[in-house]
Amino acid sequence: MTQQRARILNEFYSGATGKAQGFRSFKNASTLASYFRKMKELLAYHYRVAYQADGHFTRESDGQVLPADVIELTGAQQWAMEKIMGILRRDDVDSEEVQAQLRHAVRQLYVAMICHVVGSVPFRSSVLSFCAMLSRRVYRKEDSDKRKGSSAAQGVWEERNGYNANLSALTWTAQLIIFDYACFQEQEDENQIPNFLRTMCQKFFQQLAETPFGHILQWRLYLFKVSETTVAKKQARWLLDGDTIEYRGTALHMKQVTQLMGAEYRQAHSLLHDELLLGRARNLVPIESWKLKDDLDMDGYGCSWLSDARNAELVDGADRALLCELQESPELRQIFLKDKGEDEQERRDDGAGAGNHQPDAGTGGQREREKGGGRRKEKNSVRGRLEYMRRMCNSF
Incomplete structure (x- = not known):
């Protein structure tokens, strides 16, 4: 694989974007495992749907059109499949x-x-029929109407990025097959490989060709264009009444x-004002940041805006x-502050309890662990946050 041959394989990209970029062989x-697996899936789909007589899919009604009804095998495809099946039936196949x-x-x-x-x-090609199947994805969710553990399958459209990745895998592997x-065809004269590649790509592997990969390359251009204007992966949509919006199954x-926004505001105000700012600190004068003087060069000398002489009046x-x-x-003094004597007595009690207490084995030890877990949970509660602030105030 030379740089010139890589450019020839990727001429469709240069023609669409105006950028010269060769085939990335590495x-x-x-x-590689993912790409080759996708190409093997294409081969299995071609065998089961296009080659086998039953067409793999079940017809639910007389007028239903199945993929096998649209796919048309060429003479070369039919001959290659017959040759493959004949080889696989041989006893010395290994x-x-x-x-x-x-x-x-x-x-x-x-x-x-x-x-x-x-x-x-286009869908007379088994390649494009396979791509159509890749555009749909089946997921399962719990069905409440059935017994617990059962699930119902539902089909949804594949996400843009996931579908584009599938097309990319098929495109890259097809380029490798062409090379x-x-x-193989020009093994007698290696110098003819570039000419052979150019003929193949111009005829079958570019956006204007009415071939399977001509359509795939066009689809990829559409997907790239859509991705430039897509804002969100999951978008909300209006219902027909014009007053209801639905997002991910929630109407x-x-x-x-407005009620939701008001509730969110009240919750945020309660957390910030009542808990973190104490809610009652009416005598605290806020400091406006734009009035403060700061010098980042003084940080290296252990100084800050708190010790800056220009801010002395503001931070006094x-x-x-x-x-x-x-x-x-x-009320706040009772919650956050303790007298020095009470604090020393509490430390002595804690030390005595830690020295004399021995957790029992079995259920006693389990109860002790549960109490410890309860104390850890309490740290994340409102009471735990207030206790933390009380200790900080006592350190003054």
């Missing part, structure tokens, strides 16, 4: 010589699928929007303002 091991014949037949089938001119009926086929009337008494506010309120 892929991670996980990406021999090296027969395996080489099998690989050659599979290569011929893939090339016949790539070089299929579909005209105005492999060119090397919300316009009158409820600020270091004791919160403590004074707590001391003036009997």
